[in-house]
Every structure is written in structure tokens, then in C-alpha cells.
Amino acid sequence: MPATGRTVSAAVLLAIGAGLALLAVLVHYGFMAMYGDVTGSAFEGLTWGLAAGPSGLAFGVLLVVALIGLMLSTKLWMRLAAVAIPVLMLLGMFAVTPLALGQKMATQFVSAPQCVTQGTDEPMATADREAQQVFDSIEHIGQFKGGGMSGVAGCTRWFVLPGGVDVLQHYRTALPAAGWNVVEDDGRHLRAHLDGRAFDVMPCPGGGVIWAGSEDQRSYGQGRPELAGTEICPHDL
Structure with a gap:
């Protein structure tokens, strides 16, 4: 594949990956707000959400997209972006977990x-x-x-x-x-x-x-x- 075509394909995949990462964070928030354990820590909530909820599936799909984007990337910033997107997704999930558990506490408990x-x-x-x-x-x-x-x-x-x-x-x-x-x-x-x-x-x-x-x-x-x-x-x- 010509370099220009690879660059365009990699850019498209990275854009899709970024969108998937954002969507996965929002889905994780909703899942934890409904089913999360309010007595657990943010890290425990993240690991449980990845193992039991749709977050794990989303993370797996994103890894595949990021890996393909990394292989097609011809520029350094694209390679860095391909690595950073899954990491940022995990950090985003970690950040919203206590917020989701707080919402569950406020809406489901007295x-x-x-x-x-x-x-x-x-x-x-x-x-x-x-x-x-x-x-x-x-x-x-x-x-x-x-x-x-x-x-x-x-x-x-x-x-x-x-x-x-x-x-x-x-x-x-x-x-x-x-x-x-x-x-x-x-x-x-x-x-x-x-x-x-x-x-x-x-x-x-x-x-x-x-x-x-x-x-x-x-x-x-x-x-x-x-x-x-x-x-x-x-x-x-």
C-alpha cells in the first residue's frame, strides 16, 4: 500500500479508535452506575467492570483497532496516538468509576x-x-x-x-x-x-x-x- 494510503487508513482507524474509547468510557459509567459495588474502590470497580461488563469487550475491540493503526502508521505521532488511546480509555474509566458509584449511591440508597x-x-x-x-x-x-x-x-x-x-x-x-x-x-x-x-x-x-x-x-x-x-x-x- 502506498505511504499516502497507509497514512490515511491509519488516521481513519485512529479516529475510529478515539470514538470507540469515548463511547466505552460512557458505557462503563452507565454500567457502574447501575450495577457497580458502592463499597469497592475505584480500582476494584474498574477491574470488575472490565471483567464482568461491556467495558472489557470494548477494550478488546479498541486494542485490535489500535494495533492495526499502529501497524499502518507511517508517522511517529500516529504510533504514539495508537498506543495512547487505549491507555487514555483506561484512565477515563478509572476516573469516572467513583462518579458512577456516587450516582448509584445517591439514586438507589438512602x-x-x-x-x-x-x-x-x-x-x-x-x-x-x-x-x-x-x-x-x-x-x-x-x-x-x-x-x-x-x-x-x-x-x-x-x-x-x-x-x-x-x-x-x-x-x-x-x-x-x-x-x-x-x-x-x-x-x-x-x-x-x-x-x-x-x-x-x-x-x-x-x-x-x-x-x-x-x-x-x-x-x-x-x-x-x-x-x-x-x-x-x-x-x-
Whole structure:
């Protein structure tokens, strides 16, 4: 191929590669904002996104385009650009990962557990209000998912938390400070009672789970047929 033709072909490939890199960064941002682990670091998010999301496929395609462009390049700046584009794409993904996780935290999590929802029928509505009063009386940690399990068996809500935080130790202090009496503490979960109401907390990988209900109920609705097989600690918080 004549030098001019190779130069034009390389320039076109580099332009396509730059466009693919920008698109890949935007796709990575959207993927992490929807599915990313908010408890992980930016580097962990990047590596997970490359392995589990469309980012890895985009990076592979871009490497092929950049390699062909490098082989066709006749000028030094083109060769440098062919090498720089994949590197800049990775740096861009790394930079937007914490922004995407921050967006997910803001849109999918709340700072306090919420049990009451509009339009709930009785007797579940009353049970939800009573559970909410329990949660409101205690100082919590972490960020809570908007959904969970609610009803006459109590209200269960999951929360995420960075590693290294002792969930049970926090509630060992917070519950007595709020007037609650800790009745169970076996190192795996903690249960407390107050005025006929009950509260339970259990650490989970990446966070934990809390439950509020009546003192005569089992925590997290355990033993109820409709909740058979339900995981207290799901694999993905």
C-alpha cells in the first residue's frame, strides 16, 4: 500500500479508535452506575467492570483497532496516538468509576431505613408504621436500599458499608443509648427489646441487615412459610 494510503487508513482507524474509547468510557459509567459495588474502590470497580461488563469487550475491540493503526502508521505521532488511546480509555474509566458509584449511591440508597410505603393495606400498614418507629429510635450506620421485606412479620432492610466497620459494635453502643435492652448477642447477630418491640441486626458481606417487629416474633420472619428459602444475607447487597 502506498505511504499516502497507509497514512490515511491509519488516521481513519485512529479516529475510529478515539470514538470507540469515548463511547466505552460512557458505557462503563452507565454500567457502574447501575450495577457497580458502592463499597469497592475505584480500582476494584474498574477491574470488575472490565471483567464482568461491556467495558472489557470494548477494550478488546479498541486494542485490535489500535494495533492495526499502529501497524499502518507511517508517522511517529500516529504510533504514539495508537498506543495512547487505549491507555487514555483506561484512565477515563478509572476516573469516572467513583462518579458512577456516587450516582448509584445517591439514586438507589438512602441514609436511613424506610418501611412505610403509600397504599399499603391493613394490617401490614400498621406493622410498617410500628417498624418505622423502631428504626427511627436508633442511630444507624451505612446506606440503605430502598426496598426490602415488609409486613406483619416485621420489616427487613439491607444496608451497604465500607469494609473494616464493626456493625455489631456500633449497635452494641447505639441500642442501650436509645433505651433498648440487648437480649441476644452471639457475635453473629444482635437482638434487642423495648416496650414489646424487637430489633435485630446481622452483619453481611459488604454491609448488613436490620429487622424490626414485635417482641414475640422471630427475627427476619424466620419460620414463616411464605419466607421459606429467603436469604437473610443475599450475595449481592
